[in-house]
Amino acid sequence: MAGWFNAIGTWLSNPEVTLSSKLLELLFLVMGLVTGYVAFKNLLDKENPKRYGTFVFWITLAVVLAFGRFISPMVNGVLILIMALAAILRQVGVGKTEGVDPAYSQKMSDRFGYTIFIPTLAIGFSALAFALLTKLGALVGIGFGVLLAIIILMLMNRDNKPTTFLNDFTRMIGLIGPLSMLPMLLASLGAIFTKAGVGDVIAEYVGKVIPEGNVTVGLIVFALAMPLFTIIMGNAFAAITVITVGIGFPFVLQYVNNPTAIGMLALTCGYCGTLCTPMAANFNIVPVALLEMKDRFGVIKKQWIPAIFILIFQIIYMFIIK
Amino acid sequence: MIKLLGVLIVILGFALKLDSILIIVAAMVVTALVGGIGFGGMLETLGSSFVANRGMAIFIITLLVTGTLERNGLRESAAKLISKVKGASAGAVISAYAVMRVIFAAFNVGFGGVAGFVRPVVLPMGLGAVKSKGFEPHEDHVEAIKGHGAGSENVTWFFGQVLFIGGSGALLVQSTLKNLGIESDLVYLSRVEIPVAIFATIVYIIYTMISDRKYMQQYYGSKPAAPVAAEGKEA
Numbered sequence: 001m002a003g004w005f006n007a008i009g010t011w012l013s014n015p016e017v018t019l020s021s022k023l024l025e026l027l028f029l030v031m032g033l034v035t036g037y038v039a040f041k042n043l044l045d046k047e048n049p050k051r052y053g054t055f056v057f058w059i060t061l062a063v064v065l066a067f068g069r070f071i072s073p074m075v076n077g078v079l080i081l082i083m084a085l086a087a088i089l090r091q092v093g094v095g096k097t098e099g100v101d102p103a104y105s106q107k108m109s110d111r112f113g114y115t116i117f118i119p120t121l122a123i124g125f126s127a128l129a130f131a132l133l134t135k136l137g138a139l140v141g142i143g144f145g146v147l148l149a150i151i152i153l154m155l156m157n158r159d160n161k162p163t164t165f166l167n168d169f170t171r172m173i174g175l176i177g178p179l180s181m182l183p184m185l186l187a188s189l190g191a192i193f194t195k196a197g198v199g200d201v202i203a204e205y206v207g208k209v210i211p212e213g214n215v216t217v218g219l220i221v222f223a224l225a226m227p228l229f230t231i232i233m234g235n236a237f238a239a240i241t242v243i244t245v246g247i248g249f250p251f252v253l254q255y256v257n258n259p260t261a262i263g264m265l266a267l268t269c270g271y272c273g274t275l276c277t278p279m280a281a282n283f284n285i286v287p288v289a290l291l292e293m294k295d296r297f298g299v300i301k302k303q304w305i306p307a308i309f310i311l312i313f314q315i316i317y318m319f320i321i322k
Numbered sequence: 323m324i325k326l327l328g329v330l331i332v333i334l335g336f337a338l339k340l341d342s343i344l345i346i347v348a349a350m351v352v353t354a355l356v357g358g359i360g361f362g363g364m365l366e367t368l369g370s371s372f373v374a375n376r377g378m379a380i381f382i383i384t385l386l387v388t389g390t391l392e393r394n395g396l397r398e399s400a401a402k403l404i405s406k407v408k409g410a411s412a413g414a415v416i417s418a419y420a421v422m423r424v425i426f427a428a429f430n431v432g433f434g435g436v437a438g439f440v441r442p443v444v445l446p447m448g449l450g451a452v453k454s455k456g457f458e459p460h461e462d463h464v465e466a467i468k469g470h471g472a473g474s475e476n477v478t479w480f481f482g483q484v485l486f487i488g489g490s491g492a493l494l495v496q497s498t499l500k501n502l503g504i505e506s507d508l509v510y511l512s513r514v515e516i517p518v519a520i521f522a523t524i525v526y527i528i529y530t531m532i533s534d535r536k537y538m539q540q541y542y543g544s545k546p547a548a549p550v551a552a553e554g555k556e557a
Contacts, residue, residue: 024377031382065382068373077365080372081347088344100393109395109402116399120391123384124429127487131509138487138508139377142384149387157394168389173382178343183378183490184371185346187497191371192350192364193328194501196357201325233336237491238346241498242329249502260506261514263499264484267491268518271480275473279337287436287472291445293465299476302469302533306477306525313521321514 007070020136025069027143032066038170045095053091057083061181084185087178097171112156119149119156183237190241202246210251218251219262219322223315226266227273227307234279236270243270256322265321269314275307276300328353371497378493384430392434400426400433401443412448412467413534417527419444420474424523427482430489440471452538460541470530481522484515 011017039058042051060083068076086092109116123145130141153160173180193199210217225247229239244253248266253259274280277300284299295301328349335345354364400422407418419440423433433439448467452459459467484491492511499506 027383028376031379034386035382064372065376065379068376073366073369076369076373080368081365084343084347088341088347105393105395106398108393109398112395114399114403116391116394116396119387120396120431121429124486131487139380142380142488146383146386153387153390153394160390160394165386165390168393169386172385172389180379180382182342183494184375185343187375187378187494188368188371189346189350190498191501192353192359192367195367196325196353196359198325198329198353198357201323233333235336237494238332238336240494242332244498245502253502253504259504260499260510263504264492264495264511264514265518267495268481268484268515274480275476283476290436290441291468291472293468295465298465298469299472302473303476306529309525310522314518317517
């Protein structure tokens with residue numbers, strides 16, 4: 001334990017580590033602490049029927065977020081696997097949380113009006129300002145923006161105490177639940193695909209259909225493969241890791257001048273697929289029920305035509321910017 | 323060929339609507355085993371990649387204020403803002419919502435989704451716009467208003483949120499590209515999407531306005547001009 005703290009101390013006092021990295025690490029520490037708060041709150045919550053599993057999930061996430069940098073990759077991997085198992089075995093639940101009383105929020109809206117948009121927009125403006133004006137980066141800017149928003153909210157309304165934020169946070173993160181780990185998990189899957197050479201194998205097969213080096217054909221296949229795979233999988237985030245490695249890089253990205261723009265636009269090409277698939281149930285099927293619509297595909301029917309236009313626009317845009 | 327087993331698991335798993343985390347973990351283990359990485363190597367790659375991508379968990383810190391903003395009347399104030407277009411057509415109400423939502427999406431702010439905003443605010447305002455002209459909304463028109471309400475919600479959120487610097491989509495693209503040896507800048511990744519977000523919002527608004535006008539003419543006639551042809555199917 002002592003050696004571990006020494007390692008942190010050495011890292012913090014190392015002048016070669018940038019201020020940006022140190023502040024980002026501080027931000028991860030705060031994220032770990034608030035996630036740890038959620039873990040203990042659930043552990044002590046007798047109304048949560050799955051309180052032990054819930055505790056295991058959030059506490060492992062908290063440890064990896066806060067101290068991941070100072071833990072060996074192997075131990076981190078084991079912790080993440082435990083986190084995933086708690087989720088897979090459906091042992092993560094939601095405890096007692098206090099929702100917002102609509103009468104109260106209406107009263108506050110009457111009192112503050114559009115002033116509430118100031119703390120609301122503070123985070124985005126702060127991210128932008130930090131990214132453009134400092135060397136600290138957008139993520140540190142988001143952290144600072146949250147701090148700023150908290151201060152403004154506390155000055156606006158004396159009812160907003162530190163516990164108010166923590167309780168509302170517990171409620172909000174409980175709604176997301178185990179899916180909180182999904183983006184990092186998908187990124188790691190991409191890393192494992194790359195390491196195992198999955199991309200090379202896909203590229204070999206696709207290469208039999210499209211000639212390597214023909215960027216025009218490659219770009220169109222890349223831009224169409226994203227929505228197609230998203231329609232099948234229902235999730236553009238899952239599609240981008242596979243398609244970028246297997247098609248995007250070998251047939252397009254390594255030949256163009258602006259691979260970052262193409263790589264990014266591929267994701268939003270995938271979003272056009274999300275608009276057209278019942279597999280993306282959260283966006284396209286759940287609203288049908290929420291709005292009590294008669295047609296199960298009522299939402300998709302109002303999305304597929306614009307989706308095609310947006311996809312065509314993006315393909316043309318990719319050819320211009322490549 | 324056998325290396326693609328993990329990809330197959332991902333595609334089939336999502337298509338069969340299995341648990342997302344289960345699918346990804348299964349694909350990782352299988353790919354590591356058939357790809358020569360081994361279980362230990364998988365744990366190490368998982369550990370270092372997950373830690374390197376902790377930036378994607380940045381949404382956790384923003385949740386510290388999301389709930390409290392709602393507590394302090396964010397949703398009600400947003401409703402007040404779009405109610406400024408009261409008395410317009412249903413299409414105009416939905417379009418106003420689309421504009422407001424895409425702007426706020428660029429700041430990573432939502433208003434509660436279909437359950438929290440479209441159903442309680444946008445839908446009644448859209449129906450109210452039809453009624454204010456003296457018509458009882460036809461069921462097909464009501465269905466269309468609902469569909470466009472949810473559609474504008476999705477389109478503006480997808481293409482607006484990528485403008486937020488440090489959004490999870492761009493972070494995922496950044497990490498995927500980094501694995502392939504391509505460095506990228508978050509501000510640039512957001513900037514690239516600006517034309518797409520503008521185009522997507524405008525297309526959706528035009529589509530909504532055309533569709534809404536078609537329903538207005540089809541079911542309520544184009545006002546005094548042709549009251550007899552009101553029942554006609556052509557629009």
